[in-house]
Amino acid sequence: MSAPRPVAIVTGSSSGIGAAAARRLARAGFDVAVTYSRNADGARSTAAACKAEGAAAIVVRGDVSVDADCRAIAAAAAAAWGRIDVLVNNAGTTRYAEARDLDALDAADFQHVFGTNVTGAYQMARAAAPHLRAAPDAAIVNVSSHAGFSGAGSSTAYAASKGALNTLTLGLARALAPAIRVNAVCPGFVATDWGLAWQEPAEYEAFQRRAADVAPLRRIPTADGVAECIVWLATAAAFVTGQLLVIDGGTHLTVGSPLAQP
Template sequence: MTHQVCMVTGAATGIGAATALRFAGAGWAVALGNFDDSTREAALAVEAQCRRLGAETLIFDADVGSDVACVKAVETVAKQWQRIDALINCAGTTRFIPHGDLASVDDMEFERVYRVNLIGMFQMTRAAVPVLRESSTPSHSSSVINISSLASLNGTGSSIAYAASKGAVNTLTLSLARNLAPHIRVNALAPGMVDDGLPRRVLGEAAYAEIVDSMTEVAPLKRVSQPGEIADLAWFIAAHAPAMTGQVIAAENGLLLNG
């Protein structure tokens, strides 16, 4: 096995799917994380596209909220290729709850969102660390890239629980970067609105279209991002940024300029 290996959670749709395709197109072997039977058809379609690009692939099933599932997923990937060079943590969840509606965000909702967005990200990274460290070389460290959100930087987003979970992702990124160096680099990407991402899966088409129109209007660049743009950043960090670790990189079409 001479190819580098990328492991992507949440690879059936959105940023995760685009990331799998980006690494596949660059000649990496790709392990695609699938949640369950409800996402399997989409994951198989992404895998087929990766194979058409010439990539070696496998699909692993994992609810990242389960530590046992994370450990099993890493074991499956390591058995296939004996290495992991990049872990891209894309799996996420949310519900759309107005930030002012405090009564609708109870402890169960916080725990549900944190279980996937933060704890799951930590568990998958922890499981992969021994393989990532073993795959690292003096000239090229392995890489973990966590998908955060603009919500982590300005307290916006689909709900208070979601924004808080992504803020915690940024802190997790800093702590892991400090403690996994020098063999493993850890960075985060904080996108703003991404077309065809998590909001589309949560909202109906009409409500989703309204949000896209609204975000396009308020963004200084008058656009929303595409999943492939975030995938390009992930690939660049993993493949071409050996000095970068502990960074949270915003890609939000200028929305932070609005204050």
């Protein structure tokens, strides 16, 4: 009799990094719970891709800012397979606003963004924790952002939420050790359709070219490239916890150095 397959939950996996992470986890031998809040078609497509990799997959609708939905997602995965080994907290949202315009955001915007990006990750960790503790090598990977360090991004609320998610990652790594490892990936600009929500296609394409030109590696990460790092942290980094892995083609190295020759 073959050994049971490990199980992963990937929140917000109807597109982009979440979808890529779900596919790579399926390829790595996981059965996958694909979650979404609005994009049902995308979630079904991700589940089909996981099945094409030989995995079992379920699709669960849920808004991670709602605690009852988080508990339902964890319960659905546990009911389907009797275990949870990995949680990828990828679900995220933003409010697009020019940082210099301090009137562009209000308290409700911050509450909305933090509700998904920070509270949602906490609630999912809490809901999955009893099942993760029973797994032989459990891991949580939070999908944060380089914006959490730089303060740059689609809005100040978004950047602040990712800074908070980084701190949450460290706190959970302490609280859930030794049973559960907790780490975060912090991508810079990623070649997905995320930016099309506030930029025209030609403008966004030019932006991605500029981002690649300033990166020391002369390229920006793809969703699949970020997913590869997520899977490594989830499955192979047995002695790694409480780490914030920046994935940005080296863009963080472009900050001016006072030691540079004029």
